[in-house]
Amino acid sequence: MKTKYNLAIATLSSLSFLAQTTPGFAATPKENFDWYCAQCHGVDGTGNGINSVDELPVGPMNLTAAKEMSKFTGPMIIKTLTHGGPVNTLDSLMPPWGNRLSTDEIEGLMNYVRALCKEDGCPK
Amino acid sequence: MKRTKLFGLAKGLIGAGMLAVAGGVLSPAALAGVTEGKQIFDAKACENCHQMTGPSEPLPVAQRSKIKGPPLWFAGSKFNEDWLLTWLESPTPIRRVKYGTLVKGANDHVALSTAEAADVGAYLMSLVDAEMSIDEVVDEPLSRRVEFKAEKLFTKKQVCFGCHEYPSSRGNIGGFTGPSFTTGGQRLNGDWVYFMLQDNARYYPNGRMPVYGDEAFEAYTDDELRLLAQYITSLGEDGE
Known part of the structure; x- marks a missing residue:
């Protein structure tokens, strides 16, 4: 029974991935941000998402602040989005999205995050 | 982890490769509950919010906020029956946001009578994931x-x-x-x-x-x- 289950899971996982990355299914960067990222970072990126609660050890990063975002190059943001916070010595509350989103969607998210930062000193 | 008679029966049937609601396999009383429960479920249009066939298909992200309730095609595998019957009579929030949104609060959910909850509960507990094996997790308190x-x-x-x-x-x-x-x-x-x-x-x-x-x-x-x-x-x- 278990082998049959695992085979079915593997097949379904592959199909799910295809479905998410097939043209027509790929979401816009804003759609992905609002669905996945905004739950912690907030729709405006300031870090005030609904999962940002005082009891958690670390709050979500303010993605609009030059002080925070100037520390990160584009490749670093892509790495963090793909693998999660610890890959860039950030907190483990930042999860990996590379198993949910395609590389194109991750790159789109990186550009979207970059554009949220509009202060003087924000990386261009 | 409370195990109940109907839940155990449904899972046992699945383990034996049979459908839980196959006519003549469940006791007449249990089968009547499943049938009545399905009729109540349909009459109340529950399927408008709950996906009843699975595995569920991925939707484009932009369409996901239209989903108003959790899928229930595997309800009998997921829930404890005692909890489910109580919840159907007196629904209480399971998460602190409205389903599929980032808005604090809870969805309004119909409350069933005790008799309706028993039948709908029997129906939902008959819906099991046939690919899921059972008795994988120890049902004992942790030290x-x-x-x-x-x-x-x-x-x-x-x-x-x-x-x-x-x-x-x-x-x-x-x-x-x-x-x-x-x-x-x-x-x-x-x-x-x-x-x-x-x-x-x-x-x-x-x-x-x-x-x-x-x-x-x-x-x-x-x-x-x-x-x-x-x-x-x-x-x-x-x-x-």
Whole structure:
């Protein structure tokens, strides 16, 4: 029974991935941000998402602040989005999205995050 | 993890490769409940909010906010029957946001009479994931030492409490968007939690749950998955 289950899971996982990355299914960067990222970072990126609660050890990063975002190059943001916070010595509350989103969607998210930062000193 | 007669029967039938609602297999009383429950479910148009066939298909992200309730095609694998019957009579919020949104609050949900809840509960408990094997997770209380280890899996190895509220030693803590586990032991079946943790996309392809397991986060081992399922289904089991 278990082998049959695992085979079915593997097949379904592959199909799910295809479905998410097939043209027509790929979401816009804003759609992905609002669905996945905004739950912690907030729709405006300031870090005030609904999962940002005082009891958690670390709050979500303010993605609009030059002080925070100037520390990160584009490749670093892509790495963090793909693998999660610890890959860039950030907190483990930042999860990996590379198993949910395609590389194109991750790159789109990186550009979207970059554009949220509009202060003087924000990386261009 | 409370096991009930109907739930055990349905799972046993699945284990034997039979459909739980196959005519003549369930007792007449149980079968009548399933049939009546399906009629009530249809009459109240529950399917408008709950997906009843599966595995669920992934939808484009832009369409996901239209989903108003959790899929129930595997309800009999997921829920404890006692909890389900009580909940159908007196629905209480399971998460602290409206389903599929980032808005604090709870969806309005119809409350059933005791008789209706018994029938709809029988119907829902007959809906099991035929691919899910049973008796994978130990149904025993955790020692303090093992509970401590399991909590670390929940909060450190992967950070489930970023989205899921749980009863810690410092009180209930955690994010809003995932279902709360403060009464996970009353609500959930450990075997289903074990299988869901292995592939949440099978049950929730349209959710917000990340998939861990790469260079920054180690995947749970099989033993850890079983322990985590046992831990989650021990939380609030005694109604604390």
